[in-house]
Amino acid sequence: MGDLIEYGQLFIGGALVDPAGAETIEVVSPHTEQVIGRVPHASRADVDRAVAAARRAFDEGEWPRTPLEERIAVVTRIKDAIAVRHEEIAKVISAQNGSPYSWSVLAQALGAMMVWDAAITVARDFTFEERRAGVLGPLLVRREPVGVVAAVVPWNVPQFVAGAKLAPALLAGCSVILKPSPETPLDAYLLAEIATEAGLPEGVLSILPADREVSEYLVGHPGVDKVSFTGSVPAGKRVMEVASRQLTRVTLELGGKSAAVILPDADLEAAVAGIVPNAWMNNGQACVAQTRILAPRSHYDELAERFAAAASALVVGDPLDPATQVGPLVAQRQQRRSLDYIALGQREGAKVLTGGGRPDAQDTGWYVEPTLFGDVANTMRIAREEIFGPVICLLPYGDEEEAARIADDSDYGLSGSVWTADVAHGIDFARRIRTGTYSVNTFSLDMLGPFGGYKNSGLGREFGPEGLSAYLEHKMIHLPQGWDGEQG
Numbered sequence: 001m002g003d004l005i006e007y008g009q010l011f012i013g014g015a016l017v018d019p020a021g022a023e024t025i026e027v028v029s030p031h032t033e034q035v036i037g038r039v040p041h042a043s044r045a046d047v048d049r050a051v052a053a054a055r056r057a058f059d060e061g062e063w064p065r066t067p068l069e070e071r072i073a074v075v076t077r078i079k080d081a082i083a084v085r086h087e088e089i090a091k092v093i094s095a096q097n098g099s100p101y102s103w104s105v106l107a108q109a110l111g112a113m114m115v116w117d118a119a120i121t122v123a124r125d126f127t128f129e130e131r132r133a134g135v136l137g138p139l140l141v142r143r144e145p146v147g148v149v150a151a152v153v154p155w156n157v158p159q160f161v162a163g164a165k166l167a168p169a170l171l172a173g174c175s176v177i178l179k180p181s182p183e184t185p186l187d188a189y190l191l192a193e194i195a196t197e198a199g200l201p202e203g204v205l206s207i208l209p210a211d212r213e214v215s216e217y218l219v220g221h222p223g224v225d226k227v228s229f230t231g232s233v234p235a236g237k238r239v240m241e242v243a244s245r246q247l248t249r250v251t252l253e254l255g256g257k258s259a260a261v262i263l264p265d266a267d268l269e270a271a272v273a274g275i276v277p278n279a280w281m282n283n284g285q286a287c288v289a290q291t292r293i294l295a296p297r298s299h300y301d302e303l304a305e306r307f308a309a310a311a312s313a314l315v316v317g318d319p320l321d322p323a324t325q326v327g328p329l330v331a332q333r334q335q336r337r338s339l340d341y342i343a344l345g346q347r348e349g350a351k352v353l354t355g356g357g358r359p360d361a362q363d364t365g366w367y368v369e370p371t372l373f374g375d376v377a378n379t380m381r382i383a384r385e386e387i388f389g390p391v392i393c394l395l396p397y398g399d400e401e402e403a404a405r406i407a408d409d410s411d412y413g414l415s416g417s418v419w420t421a422d423v424a425h426g427i428d429f430a431r432r433i434r435t436g437t438y439s440v441n442t443f444s445l446d447m448l449g450p451f452g453g454y455k456n457s458g459l460g461r462e463f464g465p466e467g468l469s470a471y472l473e474h475k476m477i478h479l480p481q482g483w484d485g486e487q488g
Contacts, residue, residue: 005037005092010046011192011207013053014200020045025182025209030098030328031318031365037096039185042208044217047177050206051223054148054175057203064145064173066201068128072120075170077198079116082159085194086110089159089187094319096184097155098327098366099282101320107282112159115463118447119167122468140477145173146249147225149471150218152239154231155181155330156285156388161253162191164451164462165228170204172471174226177206179218183330185209219243226471227251230287232386233411233456240459251460251470253287253452255386256414258435259407260290260443263400263420264298268306270441271419276310278417278443280370283327284390285334287457288415288437288445292376292383293394294403300396304374307394308353311370316359328365329389335366338389342371345382345391351375353394378406386412404432413454417443436461 005027009016019040027037042050058064063071082089086109093108094101132139151165158180169176180188188207195205208218212235219227220242228251229239236252243250260275262268279290295303319327329335335358342356355371368390376383376393383393397403407416413435420426426440436453437445445451450461460470 004035005186007039007189010040010042011189011205012046012050013057013203013206014196015202016192019043020049025185027096027183027186028331029095030330031320033364033366037186039189039209041182042210042214044214046208047214047218047221050177050208051148051218051221053203053206054177055223057175057201058145058147061175061201061203063175063201063204066173068123068171071171071173072123074198074200075116075120075167078194078200079113079120081194081198082109082113082116085190086113089190091320092187092190093158093184094327096186097158097285097330098319100324100327102322102324103282108157108159111157112163115160115163115447116167118463119163119171119468121448122168122465123171126465126468134478136478137481138479138483140479142475142477143469143472144475146471146473147174148223149174149176149226149228150179150221150224151176152179152215152219152227152229152231153181155183156282156287158184158187159191161230162188164230164467166205168462168468169228169471170200172468174471175204177208177218177224179215180207180209182209182211216242219248220245222246224248228462228470229253236458251462252458253462254414254456254458255388255412256287256289256453256457257292257384257386257410257412258288258290258415258417259292259294259410260416261294261403261407261418261429262296262299262303263403263418263426263429264296265421266419267421268299268303272303272306272310274419274442275417276307276314279392280311280314280326280390283329284338284392285330285388287386290415290417290443291387291392292378292407293392294397294406295394296403297396297398304353304394308372308374311372311392312354314370316362316367316369326370326390328362328367330366332366334389335368338368338371338387338391341382341385341387341389341391342368345373345376345380348380348382349375349377350380350382350393355390378409384410400429404429407433411456414452414457
């Protein structure tokens with residue numbers, strides 16, 4: 001990117017306004033280590049203003065009372081604008097967090113557009129009100145918007161996750177305060193422009209870049225009815241603790257340590273080709289990444305050689321270069337974290353099959369080589385803890401029962417895959433694993449199905465009708481016996 005990108009105002013209640021304080025956030029390129037952007041840092045006073053605007057919009061404004069088709073029309077304009085501006089969005093995100101540009105186009109930008117599009121499809125087919133025959137008489141069951149939503153999104157896939165929260169919340173009739181990460185606030189301003197041009201009413205959306213302290217204030221605010229958070233497990237636990245003081249409803253999408261299980265009958269070439277891009281995706285900074293690869297002992301040596309060769313062939317470099325497959329990590333602390341885990345894995349007795357340090361060709365930037373550990377035991381910390389970097393574990397197993405036990409022996413349960421010549425058997429294997437999203441001979445994350453985790457990977461679901469339901473309250477209206485009039 002070229003010149004410094006600066007925004008001097010905050011987007012509160014649908015308009016750019018001066019911040020209450022003078023503190024700013026500097027956005028640093030993970031490739032050049034230079035400042036590339038600057039935005040205001042939202043304060044508690046700014047949170048109060050945004051919540052007040054959101055409350056007015058929800059309690060007194062038009063949006064929750066607008067017919068669904070009209071809400072869909074506004075959200076469709078947002079979706080269409082994201083599609084038109086997808087290259088601009090992809091470049092801004094890659095410059096902020098180091099995502100390879102080719103991956104950003106598909107996942108960060110067009111993927112975000114698909115999230116909005118899928119939410120529209122779900123809303124069109126969703127039953128917001130229905131008649132039921134109750135035990136004591138007829139019932140009218142309504143699904144109504146939950147209210148003011150605080151949506152806290154991470155830096156790794158900021159627009160994708162923002163869409164996962166904003167699209168269903170807006171379609172449900174909620175007002176939303178979006179809290180982007182301090183590492184990636186610039187793309188949120190593009191979304192503010194898009195939402196304004198789409199005709200989103202006053203007060204319905206605010207965007208507040210801020211640190212953890214201000215985020216806690218937002219999450220615990222008595223004017224917030226619902227919190228939707230994506231991030232780490234420790235942060236998710238803290239969000240739940242703070243929100244519980246107001247009994248605020250919470251959805252949490254947290255970490256993962258997902259296992260790709262290669263069964264002995266699998267096509268090994270196809271398995272390696274399918275797993276590698278989804279193990280090292282987004283520089284390893286993806287909660288759904290297949291970070292534990294389970295290989296049968298009968299094919300372990302061959303798979304170790306194939307995976308090491310594929311990982312070492314990944315192109316590392318400038319995230320804005322279309323040829324790059326692995327870019328820098330988002331911040332120096334993340335680089336240090338990955339390098340510390342690499343040192344730990346070696347102390348634990350695992351073997352570095354490829355990678356293991358900083359790339360020699362990169363003089364600046366927070367780079368870590370695509371790294372593969374072999375001879376990993378599932379008891380090792382590198383196999384149990386989410387590294388969130390380009391560090392992958394290859395674990396041997398004996399029989400299929402042991403593979404299932406290893407796959408399930410995790411504090412997480414977010415994603416996973418199985419690779420086999422027998423798809424029906426693969427489906428049976430998938431049914432055994434306690435994880436929220438699973439793939440057979442592929443890796444996918446479909447926006448029309450429920451996405452979320454078991455165990456420490458979170459609470460609740462995003463996407464599909466389940467994701468829309470997270471932004472709705474359920475109301476039961478008892479009707480008089482024998483009444484057969486029209487629904488009001």
